[in-house]
Amino acid sequence: MVLLLAATAQAQQYQRLLVRAFTLTTDTARPQLEQPFHVSVTIRVAENLTDITNVFLPTFFGAEELGDEQQTTHGPDGTTYRETLTLVAHTRGMLSISSAYLDAVDARDGKPKRFISNSLRIPVGGGPVWAVWDALRAIAYVVIAIVTAGAAIFVLAVIFWRRRARPAAAPAPPPPPPLIVEAEPDPARDLADAFAQLRERRDRAAVLVLRGALWRAAGASTGETLGDVLRRPAAADEHLRRLLMVVERAAFIEQARLSQAVEDVLSEREWTFV
Amino acid sequence: MDIRVTSARPSVLIDALSATIVGQAEVVESLVLALIAGGHVLLEGPPGLAKTLACRCLAAALEGDFKRVQFTPDLLPADIVGTRIFDQRETAFSTVLGPIFANVVLADEINRAPAKVQSALLEAMQERQVTIGPQTHALPDPFIVLATMNPLDADGTYALPFAQLDRFLLKVRVDLPSHEQERAILDRFAVAHTEPVRGVATLDDVLAWRRQAQDVHLEEKIKAYIVDIVMETRKPTPYVEYGASPRATLALAFVARAKALLGGRDFVLPDDVRLVAPLVLRHRIGFTHRIAVERVDPEQIVLGTIAAVRAP
Numbered sequence: 001m002v003l004l005l006a007a008t009a010q011a012q013q014y015q016r017l018l019v020r021a022f023t024l025t026t027d028t029a030r031p032q033l034e035q036p037f038h039v040s041v042t043i044r045v046a047e048n049l050t051d052i053t054n055v056f057l058p059t060f061f062g063a064e065e066l067g068d069e070q071q072t073t074h075g076p077d078g079t080t081y082r083e084t085l086t087l088v089a090h091t092r093g094m095l096s097i098s099s100a101y102l103d104a105v106d107a108r109d110g111k112p113k114r115f116i117s118n119s120l121r122i123p124v125g126g127g128p129v130w131a132v133w134d135a136l137r138a139i140a141y142v143v144i145a146i147v148t149a150g151a152a153i154f155v156l157a158v159i160f161w162r163r164r165a166r167p168a169a170a171p172a173p174p175p176p177p178p179l180i181v182e183a184e185p186d187p188a189r190d191l192a193d194a195f196a197q198l199r200e201r202r203d204r205a206a207v208l209v210l211r212g213a214l215w216r217a218a219g220a221s222t223g224e225t226l227g228d229v230l231r232r233p234a235a236a237d238e239h240l241r242r243l244l245m246v247v248e249r250a251a252f253i254e255q256a257r258l259s260q261a262v263e264d265v266l267s268e269r270e271w272t273f274v
Numbered sequence: 275m276d277i278r279v280t281s282a283r284p285s286v287l288i289d290a291l292s293a294t295i296v297g298q299a300e301v302v303e304s305l306v307l308a309l310i311a312g313g314h315v316l317l318e319g320p321p322g323l324a325k326t327l328a329c330r331c332l333a334a335a336l337e338g339d340f341k342r343v344q345f346t347p348d349l350l351p352a353d354i355v356g357t358r359i360f361d362q363r364e365t366a367f368s369t370v371l372g373p374i375f376a377n378v379v380l381a382d383e384i385n386r387a388p389a390k391v392q393s394a395l396l397e398a399m400q401e402r403q404v405t406i407g408p409q410t411h412a413l414p415d416p417f418i419v420l421a422t423m424n425p426l427d428a429d430g431t432y433a434l435p436f437a438q439l440d441r442f443l444l445k446v447r448v449d450l451p452s453h454e455q456e457r458a459i460l461d462r463f464a465v466a467h468t469e470p471v472r473g474v475a476t477l478d479d480v481l482a483w484r485r486q487a488q489d490v491h492l493e494e495k496i497k498a499y500i501v502d503i504v505m506e507t508r509k510p511t512p513y514v515e516y517g518a519s520p521r522a523t524l525a526l527a528f529v530a531r532a533k534a535l536l537g538g539r540d541f542v543l544p545d546d547v548r549l550v551a552p553l554v555l556r557h558r559i560g561f562t563h564r565i566a567v568e569r570v571d572p573e574q575i576v577l578g579t580i581a582a583v584r585a586p
Contacts, residue, residue, distance in 0.1 A: 083522045183304035196489070223584030225544045225548055227549075249541070252496060252542065253493075254493075
């Protein structure tokens with residue numbers, strides 16, 4: 001992570017850098033009292049340089065610096081500068097390490113700036129006795145977490161069991177099925193009724209009713225064409241075939257000639273089941 | 275069935291063609307239907323199935339002009355519609371009309387010519403006129419193009435785009451003859467050359483049939499049936515990518531009327547619609563690649579789509 005803040009500086013003394021990263025890291029999240037640990041300042045720049053100057057290391061209180069090691073590496077994407085401080089903490093508690101600084105001319109806009117890294121706050125654990133105490137405390141945390149999870153599972157199980165144990169409301173008895181008395185299909189009666197209706201009304205609707213009755217008489221269903229019906233064995237009767245044809249004509253002829261077509265249907269001998 | 279006899283009888287053409295051609299009843303009837311409805315026909319089938327003979331017989335029966343154009347990859351639009359030639363003696367351009375100026379034009383193996391030639395022919399089919407240089411020439415009336423395609427030999431062919439296929443009123447699948455028909459072909463053609471029947475009808479008769487077909491009554495339920503069939507083709511299925519266009523609706527109505535007239539009726543029955551629907555729809559439905567992958571016969575999809583609609 002890089003924190004970039006502009007700062008005024010003497011531009012003529014500074015390197016012109018395109019800073020890509022400026023971070024402060026530690027090799028342990030919890031250093032122990034009187035035990036050495038490392039804090040690294042890492043700067044990645046786009047330029048190829050032998051050294052990076054004007055780097056100001058972080059300051060800290062409650063720790064002692066034991067050593068300082070600088071390393072500069074080059075790669076295709078520029079230079080990486082890393083300075084590693086070896087520290088040892090003499091007091092327990094929170095150790096604050098301030099940000100590092102880098103003064104340079106920003107290659108992006110040509111202005112002198114102060115680049116500031118992140119800071120660190122790390123807890124320092126205490127000595128051998130405290131290490132035992134810390135271990136016990138960690139074990140206590142684990143035990144508390146297990147007990148809490150077990151209790152939650154128990155509560156959920158009780159709720160689930162009680163819901164299942166609760167007697168379900170008795171379903172309402174289904175309404176009695178409506179009493180439907182289907183009339184026995186009687187093609188002969190349907191045909192007779194259809195003929196009577198056509199004689200009385202002499203319109204297209206009556207023709208279509210008669211057509212449907214004849215279809216059923218021939219064993220066909222609605223949706224079939226005259227060609228389908230004529231191919232059925234039940235339509236082998238010559239009189240029925242002729243009647244089917246004149247009715248088909250009346251069903252699809254233009255309205256102006258419908259009355260004549262109806263007359264043609266009615267002039268055919270009324271067909272009945274033999 | 276009660277028949278209202280029309281002034282002319284288009285069925286004489288069917289009789290004339292059937293006197294020469296053995297079998298191929300659907301081909302013969304389709305040619306007459308397209309002639310009455312004023313459309314063009316795409317014939318698809320392997321070679322040697324009397325496609326050319328049927329077209330020649332149709333022209334002979336009408337005593338009309340017949341021209342045949344063999345489509346090849348090096349054909350040019352001018353080879354079909356005609357061109358202007360400079361006459362040095364007259365010092366002026368003269369127009370030489372192409373073979374498209376005939377009553378019956380056979381475009382043999384239409385898919386062997388490149389797109390610009392197909393386009394020139396199909397534009398002439400649609401417009402019924404041809405512009406050569408500054409002059410526009412009307413094509414003769416009646417004018418019918420019968421185009422053939424060979425489905426077996428697809429190498430070096432230029433597939434007709436969907437928009438151009440749509441210009442054909444009917445697409446007819448020409449199938450191989452049965453055993454009995456093959457024997458009849460042997461008896462009829464092996465011994466002597468059979469001359470087609472000539473002059474059973476005139477070009478004026480054709481124009482009269484067209485006027486009669488326009489007067490054939492289409493009941494509201496039949497109109498709804500036609501629309502239902504076309505809408506059914508547009509329902510998305512795993513095999514159908516796109517359905518038939520509104521041009522198919524109009525074509526189905528035209529051809530159903532022609533079918534009724536051919537049956538001697540002046541009103542359309544549901545049977546008329548259902549019988550001509552495969553001819554009208556089979557080249558107007560776009561199929562997905564699954565048809566080829568799963569080796570499904572597209573004809574079965576077309577027939578299934580039509581059968582799915584309840585007739586009135």
